[in-house]
Amino acid sequence: MRPRHFRPAGAMRGEIRVPGDKSISHRSIMLGALAVGETRVTGLLEGEDVLSTAAAMRAMGARVEREDIGEWVVNGVGVGALLQPQAPLDMGNSGTSTRLLMGLVASHAIEATFVGDASLSKRPMGRVIEPLSRMGAAFDSAEGGRLPLTVRGASPAVPIEYRLPVASAQVKSAVLLAALNTPGITTVVEPVPTRDHSERMLRGFGAELEVEEIDGANGPERVIRLRGEAELRPQVIEVPGDPSSAAFFIVGALIIPGSELLIRNVGLNPTRAGLIGVLRDMGGRIDEENPRVVGGEPVADLRVFHSPLKGIEVDPALAPSMIDEFPVFFVAAALAEGRTVTSGLDELRVKESDRLSAMAAALTLAGASVTENEDGLVIHGTRGDPLPGTGGPIATHLDHRIAMAMAIAGMASVKGVEVDDTRPIATSFPVFEELLEGVTQ
Ligand code: S3P
Numbered sequence: 333m334r335p336r337h338f339r340p341a342g343a344m345r346g347e348i349r350v351p352g353d354k355s356i357s358h359r360s361i362m363l364g365a366l367a368v369g370e371t372r373v374t375g376l377l378e379g380e381d382v383l384s385t386a387a388a389m390r391a392m393g394a395r396v397e398r399e400d401i402g403e404w405v406v407n408g409v410g411v412g413a414l415l416q417p418q419a420p421l422d423m424g425n426s427g428t429s430t431r432l433l434m435g436l437v438a439s440h441a442i443e444a445t446f447v448g449d450a451s452l453s454k455r456p457m458g459r460v461i462e463p464l465s466r467m468g469a470a471f472d473s474a475e476g477g478r479l480p481l482t483v484r485g486a487s488p489a490v491p492i493e494y495r496l497p498v499a500s501a502q503v504k505s506a507v508l509l510a511a512l513n514t515p516g517i518t519t520v521v522e523p524v525p526t527r528d529h530s531e532r533m534l535r536g537f538g539a540e541l542e543v544e545e546i547d548g549a550n551g552p553e554r555v556i557r558l559r560g561e562a563e564l565r566p567q568v569i570e571v572p573g574d575p576s577s578a579a580f581f582i583v584g585a586l587i588i589p590g591s592e593l594l595i596r597n598v599g600l601n602p603t604r605a606g607l608i609g610v611l612r613d614m615g616g617r618i619d620e621e622n623p624r625v626v627g628g629e630p631v632a633d634l635r636v637f638h639s640p641l642k643g644i645e646v647d648p649a650l651a652p653s654m655i656d657e658f659p660v661f662f663v664a665a666a667l668a669e670g671r672t673v674t675s676g677l678d679e680l681r682v683k684e685s686d687r688l689s690a691m692a693a694a695l696t697l698a699g700a701s702v703t704e705n706e707d708g709l710v711i712h713g714t715r716g717d718p719l720p721g722t723g724g725p726i727a728t729h730l731d732h733r734i735a736m737a738m739a740i741a742g743m744a745s746v747k748g749v750e751v752d753d754t755r756p757i758a759t760s761f762p763v764f765e766e767l768l769e770g771v772t773q
Contacts, residue, residue, distance in 0.1 A: 344592075354577075380762075393414055423452055445480060456477055496520065499652045544557075580761075587638070599626075614664070617637040643712075644665075730753075
């Protein structure tokens with residue numbers, strides 16, 4: 333464990349550039365590994381989760397290397413040509429690596445075993461086992477569809493039409509990646525839109541993929557069709573900055589008096605940018621500068637000003653577009669004026685930790701007023717006053733986003749917050765602490 337006390341701080345000022353998007357980084361390596369030839373990637377997130385994906389793709393035959401100038405080069409084997417890994421694939425803490433790679437293996441004539449850390453080994457994999465079994469893959473897993481887990485791929489796999497029972501980009505992507513080496517057309521129906529990086533990137537790599545919007549019982553639904561036995565062409569990719577990493581600094585600058593922070597290179601794909609709209613509705617001033625397109629994704633620099641925030645009722649329909657941002661959003665709510673109500677967040681209970689109970693416990697220790705409901709938190713904010721708690725230590729449960737959210741809470745507190753373990757931060761944002769020190773006065 334590497335504990336750290338995050339002290340109350342003065343304003344956040346200056347500028348930072350956030351590292352590459354985690355979701356896009358994983359997919360750059362996976363799709364590069366399935367294209368024949370050389371894919372070059374700049375701005376790749378060099379966090380532990382993405383490095384787990386890189387190691388797994390190497391174990392299945394691709395060459396994945398970092399060049400001196402920080403550019404990554406992936407030499408792919410081609411769809412259908414993944415090799416049998418010789419040892420279990422260690423996924424560390426990464427649910428995205430595990431679920432997406434299960435999809436890849438599911439339609440190749442290979443067998444792979446996935447292992448992970450204590451957090452990942454508690455997470456449900458049944459949600460991907462179910463559609464991938466229908467496509468013909470076979471699974472052995474620990475109880476309840478958990479890791480360690482072995483996938484025996486089907487060859488040929490069977491195309492399916494699959495309606496997502498949970499709003500999950502990981503499940504959608506697992507089926508689409510399996511579909512790449514499956515003859516015929518695989519269809520995924522998405523009742524609630526989730527991040528669409530897989531669709532954008534699969535198209536970019538030359539897959540035949542179409543998305544149709546149809547009227548569903550509860551609003552528009554997306555129908556995604558992918559033609560299998562695809563041939564992917566290598567690409568040059570520039571990974572935009574990760575909005576989920578920027579989120580910690582956005583909230584920090586909003587809640588710490590005197591702050592004005594420029595955050596460069598923030599990906600603003602609408603399926604990811606829900607937090608920014610909600611914070612603006614609470615009164616937060618977040619200006620967009622220099623809007624542009626990077627790697628097929630909308631990007632801008634964000635200038636964030638300290639702002640008095642007002643509590644809000646968050647529309648549960650927004651949850652997928654800010655699903656990873658709730659831990660730090662709860663910190664913003666804890667400093668706002670009045671009551672913030674969230675609901676429809678059952679998925680937060682199966683992230684790297686149970687984020688509803690972890691954040692309820694951590695914020696309560698930090699002195700916030702929090703009620704934990706089955707599917708959300710209700711928070712009464714301090715109206716801008718620093719959190720008055722004793723400072724912990726708070727338990728991160730191997731969850732990077734709990735550690736970073738509570739680091740920000742510590743900076744907006746009277747006595748600081750003691751975070752029990754900062755090591756998990758390296759899974760998604762290795763330079764977080766360095767950037768934080770650089771901008772706080
Ligand atoms: C991700 C999808 C989300 C998100 C995760 C990354 C992805 O998970 O929480 O951090 O890259 O597809 P779910 O699909 O399980 O919601």
